[in-house]
Amino acid sequence: MGFYSCFQPGNFLALAGGTIAGIVAGAIPGLDCSVATALFLTLTYNMTPPQAFVFLAGIYCGGVYGGQIPAILFRVPGASEAVMTTLDGYPMAQKGQAGKALGVGLLCSLLGGLFGTMILILLAPPLADLALEFGPAEYFGLSVLGLSCISSLGARSQIKAIISGLLGLLFATVGLDQITGMQRFTFGTGMLQGGINFIPAVIGLFAAAEVYNQISLKRYEIGGVRDEKKSNKVKVKLPSFSELWPIKWSMLRSAIVGTWIGILPGVGATTAAIVGYAQAVRFSKHPEKFGTGIIEGIAAPETANNAATGGAMVPLLALGIPGSATTAIMIGAFYLHGLQIGPMFLQQNKPLAYTIFAAMALANVIFFVLGFFAIKAFAKVLELRYPYLAANILAFCAVGATALGDVYGMKMMFIFAILGFFMEKYGFPVAPMVLGLVLGPIAEPGLRRALLIADYDVWLVLTRPITAFFLILSIFSLLTPVLRNLFSRRKGNGMMDIKRQD
Amino acid sequence: MRGELIFNIVLFAVSLFLYYVAGTFRQFAPYTKLGPGFWPKGILLGIIFLSGILLFKNIIPLVKHEVKKSSTGSVQEPYRLFLVIVVSFAYAFGMGIFGFILSTIVFQIVLLYLLKVKRVFLIIFVSLLNTAMLYVLFIVALNMLLPPGVGIFRTISLFFY
Numbered sequence: 001m002g003f004y005s006c007f008q009p010g011n012f013l014a015l016a017g018g019t020i021a022g023i024v025a026g027a028i029p030g031l032d033c034s035v036a037t038a039l040f041l042t043l044t045y046n047m048t049p050p051q052a053f054v055f056l057a058g059i060y061c062g063g064v065y066g067g068q069i070p071a072i073l074f075r076v077p078g079a080s081e082a083v084m085t086t087l088d089g090y091p092m093a094q095k096g097q098a099g100k101a102l103g104v105g106l107l108c109s110l111l112g113g114l115f116g117t118m119i120l121i122l123l124a125p126p127l128a129d130l131a132l133e134f135g136p137a138e139y140f141g142l143s144v145l146g147l148s149c150i151s152s153l154g155a156r157s158q159i160k161a162i163i164s165g166l167l168g169l170l171f172a173t174v175g176l177d178q179i180t181g182m183q184r185f186t187f188g189t190g191m192l193q194g195g196i197n198f199i200p201a202v203i204g205l206f207a208a209a210e211v212y213n214q215i216s217l218k219r220y221e222i223g224g225v226r227d228e229k230k231s232n233k234v235k236v237k238l239p240s241f242s243e244l245w246p247i248k249w250s251m252l253r254s255a256i257v258g259t260w261i262g263i264l265p266g267v268g269a270t271t272a273a274i275v276g277y278a279q280a281v282r283f284s285k286h287p288e289k290f291g292t293g294i295i296e297g298i299a300a301p302e303t304a305n306n307a308a309t310g311g312a313m314v315p316l317l318a319l320g321i322p323g324s325a326t327t328a329i330m331i332g333a334f335y336l337h338g339l340q341i342g343p344m345f346l347q348q349n350k351p352l353a354y355t356i357f358a359a360m361a362l363a364n365v366i367f368f369v370l371g372f373f374a375i376k377a378f379a380k381v382l383e384l385r386y387p388y389l390a391a392n393i394l395a396f397c398a399v400g401a402t403a404l405g406d407v408y409g410m411k412m413m414f415i416f417a418i419l420g421f422f423m424e425k426y427g428f429p430v431a432p433m434v435l436g437l438v439l440g441p442i443a444e445p446g447l448r449r450a451l452l453i454a455d456y457d458v459w460l461v462l463t464r465p466i467t468a469f470f471l472i473l474s475i476f477s478l479l480t481p482v483l484r485n486l487f488s489r490r491k492g493n494g495m496m497d498i499k500r501q502d
Numbered sequence: 503m504r505g506e507l508i509f510n511i512v513l514f515a516v517s518l519f520l521y522y523v524a525g526t527f528r529q530f531a532p533y534t535k536l537g538p539g540f541w542p543k544g545i546l547l548g549i550i551f552l553s554g555i556l557l558f559k560n561i562i563p564l565v566k567h568e569v570k571k572s573s574t575g576s577v578q579e580p581y582r583l584f585l586v587i588v589v590s591f592a593y594a595f596g597m598g599i600f601g602f603i604l605s606t607i608v609f610q611i612v613l614l615y616l617l618k619v620k621r622v623f624l625i626i627f628v629s630l631l632n633t634a635m636l637y638v639l640f641i642v643a644l645n646m647l648l649p650p651g652v653g654i655f656r657t658i659s660l661f662f663y
Contacts, residue, residue, distance in 0.1 A: 028639070163513070163552050170520070170545045177538040182527055184538050185520065208590075215586055215617065218578045387617035391610045392632050398593060398609075399602065399636050399648065407649055411594045418587060426506040444541045451536055 001351055002358030011050050015359055018055035019366045022062025023374050027070055027078040028400060033063025034326040049337045049352055054359035056333055057313075060326050061113055061363035062370075064269050064305050068105040069375060072298070073098060076207035076393065080198060081269040081305040083434050084277040086206060088290065088297025095293050099237040104298045106371040107238050108251065112303035113364035115255040116262060116310025121357045123314075134264060136453065137461045140446030141470030142264070143439040146275045148477035160428045168436020169443070171196045178445045179452075191408040198437055200401035200409040204416030205430045207397045211390045212421040236375050239295060247296045250280045251303045258304030262311020268326070269305040269312070270438055276304025282477050310360055317346060317353055507560045514553040521546040585616055601651025601659040606633045637662065 005011060018040075025036030036059050044052035067082030072089035085105060092101040134142075147165060174185045175195025186192040244251070254276035261272040280300035281287045290297050316327040334340075339349065346353050401413035420430050447461075454460040462468060524546060527539040593609040600608075610629035619625050640646045641663045650659035 157556075159552050159555060163549055163556075166545050166549045166552070170542060170549070173542045173545070179536070180538050182538040184527060184542060185523065212583060212586065216578065216580070216583045387614055387619050388628050390617060391613045391628065394590065394613065395606055395610055395632055395636060398590075398597075399606070399640055402597065402602075402648060407594060407598045410597065411591075414587075414590045414594050417590070422509060426509050448536045448540065456535055 002354030002356075003362070005050055005351065005355040006054060006358045006362050008050075010048070011054050011355070011359075014047060014051040014055040015058045015362060016366055018058025019062040019363050020058075020370060022059035022064075022363075023066035023069075023367055023370060025059070025079075026063035026066025026082075027374070028396070033060050033079065034329060036063055037326050037329045044333055044336065049339065050355045052333050052337060053330075053352065053356050054363075056330050057356060057359040058363045058366065060330075061306070061309050061360060062367045063326070064309050065106075065109045065113075065302075065367045065371065066374070068109070068298075068302060069102065072101045072105060074207070074389075074393065075210045076397070077202060080202055080438070081273050082301075083202060083206070083270070083431070084273045084301035085298055087277070087431055088293050088295075091291065091293030092295075092298070093293075097293070099235045100239065100295075101293075101298055102371075102375050103236045103238040104295050105302045106236060106368060106375075107244075108299045108302040109306040109371075110364050110368040111251065112255050112258060112306035113309060114361060115303075116259045116307035117357065117360040117364065118310070119259045119307075120310040120313050120317075120360065134466070135464075136446040136449035137464045137467040138446075138470070139264075139442055140450055140461075141464075141467035141474075142261075142271075142275075143443035143446060144474045145470045145477070146271060146278060146439045147435055147443070148278065148474035157427055160426075161432050164423065164428045164430065165432035165436045168433035168438075169440040170436070171201070171433070172437050172440025173444065178441070179448050191411065194408075196437070197409055197412060200413035201416045201437060202434055203397045203401055204413040205420035205433065208394060208413060208417030209420030209424065209430070211393055212417060213424065214386060214390065216421070216425075236372050243295055244299070247280075247299055250283065250296050251299050253279050253283065254300045254303040255307045258307030259311040261304070262308030263314045264311075269308040271442075272308035272311075273301035273305040274435055274438065277301045278477065306364065313356070313360060317356065507557075507564070510553055510556045510560055514550065514557055517546050517549045517553060521550065582616060586613065589613060589616065597649050597651075599652055599655065601655045602648040603633060603637065603659060603662060604651070604655060606636065 006015060021036055021040060022033055026033055037056055040055070040059060044055055047055065063079060064081050067077055067079030068085045068089060070076040070078045071082040071086040072093050075086055075090040077083045077086050089101045089105065092098070147169075172195075174192050176182070176193070177184055183193065257276050257279055258269070258272035261275060262268065277290075277297070277300050280296055281290050284290065284296065312327045316330065339345070339352075397413060398410045401409040423430055423433075450461045450467075451458065462471060521543060524539040524542040527537060527542075529537045529539075589609065589612050593605055596608075597605040599605075607629050610632055611625055614625045614628065619628075640648060648663070650656045650663070
């Protein structure tokens with residue numbers, strides 16, 4: 001029923017168009033699937049309900065995938081979901097394996113997306129029931145688990161990685177306090193009253209900071225990317241079975257984690273990618289290799305973030321609660337077409353619901369096929385001399401940051417670019433800061449609300465079963481690198497070293 | 503080494519200052535224990551403690567005259583990078599005044615010149631081409647609002663969007 005509906009000409013065109021739009025939006029820094037969904041929402045008014053929802057499903061799946069393309073090629077995460085992919089994707093590209101990196105990302109996105117969709121179809125009702133058990137304490141525990149991988153991301157110094165993570169948590173407090181509405185660290189400026197927007201901060205920390213770094217190393221004089229890569233025409237190369245088999249459990253864990261996190265209301269593909277990567281690091285026999293350009297470092301976050309797309313649709317369709325920012329915007333489409341979203345939606349609109357399920361699956365296949373063509377178009381950019389690339393990237397990032405509403409975004413972006421440049425220069429990794437920025441708004445209100453509910457009884461909060469489970473895992477995750485260092489016989493063994501590729 | 507020491511000093515000092523600022527956040531009766539300053543102060547205490555450790559580690563070699571060569575790449579032509587950063591901020595502030603199109607064109611021209619692109623034709627062509635691509639993508643295709651500028655610059659921008 002669902003697939004039959006999706007293959008109707010009008011619906012299929014809408015699905016393909018949405019997927020293409022999603023890939024493009026996801027790949028452009030400053031845009032992501034949630035922005036694209038909001039932009040194209042009004043376009044769906046003239047579509048039939050099936051066309052509208054398959055179009056938006058295509059944008060969602062394509063958008064989450066698209067962010068990895070510039071992340072791998074240029075260290076510019078196109079969307080927040082691709083931030084963790086940058087950590088291993090870019091170093092792999094720097095080693096002349098851009099094609100393989102892109103192929104791993106493409107295939108794992110497909111597999112993760114199909115896994116998430118399969119779970120959506122099979123387990124929508126019972127999974128949504130379990131997610132209702134999550135309270136503020138559980139959200140706090142989940143964010144601590146996500147933050148616990150900071151120590152594993154420790155560059156030359158775990159202290160610096162933890163400081164970076166704490167800075168991210170601190171930046172997340174800027175603006176209005178969620179509990180009391182009090183302004184914090186705004187210093188009376190309009191720019192800070194809305195808080196620090198995640199997208200300009202990430203664009204600045206990764207993309208613009210990297211341009212400054214390349215300029216500081218005089219890369220513009222040797223032709224930059226073109227000279228170094230002229231013998232490596234980027235061609236998507238799918239990983240072989242023998243390359244994927246050793247990381248099968250990591251991928252499965254990431255898919256499960258991603259789907260589950262996608263189901264949780266309010267947390268989406270970005271958190272899924274972070275936790276997926278963290279779990280891959282934690283369970284790996286060689287965690288020190290993460291950040292140096294390994295397949296697992298791309299496979300884990302990309303499997304998780306695309307799995308989260310299916311998961312995010314579960315609470316939306318089962319309860320009417322958005323599982324992510326993008327699905328929150330999708331609620332607008334239900335209202336536009338006079339549909340009542342809520343627990344009865346699945347019962348009362350089965351044909352449409354199954355069409356959406358099928359569209360989520362097909363969108364993953366479509367972006368897999370389209371991915372080959374999109375990647376070749378982006379790879380052409382590698383042939384440009386670096387000054388042209390730098391001008392383009394900086395202008396693109398600046399306009400992308402501004403497109404969120406005002407020039408404050410651009411100013412914020414450049415401020416974070418300078419911060420990111422100096423942080424990397426002095427050995428402070430920026431990835432933990434991004435973790436803090438994403439998870440801070442979840443961790444802080446979760447903890448404070450949980451303590452308020454428990455009348456400040458900390459023990460009561462920390463011993464809730466699910467919270468305790470997350471916190472114990474977090475402690476293991478935090479201590480594992482330290483213990484590994486203590487017991488290691490070889491000097492420097494066990495420390496992951498994420499540093500700029502010079 | 504010296505640069506890292508300065509960075510750590512700034513980090514330590516700013517953290518201390520922000521801890522003081524967090525202490526001035528207004529408290530509300532039901533939330534006195536978990537007021538708006540609760541979480542930031544906890545984070546800042548962590549930053550102060552850890553950055554203090556880093557400072558200690560930075561200062562000890564200096565006291566013992568054991569300065570290690572920095573393992574990070576040194577900035578080559580720092581003045582050029584400084585100019586690029588200045589131009590970036592000028593672009594950020596100028597866009598609100600001159601509008602997206604004009605400020606983007608000028609920004610890229612200046613940036614390409616600073617990055618030693620010598621051919622004037624290429625500088626202008628690439629700047630115009632990039633700006634046109636951004637215009638088509640953000641304004642035409644995605645219908646996004648970008649700053650039009652003020653005064654006569656706004657009038658000029660309105661010809662385009």
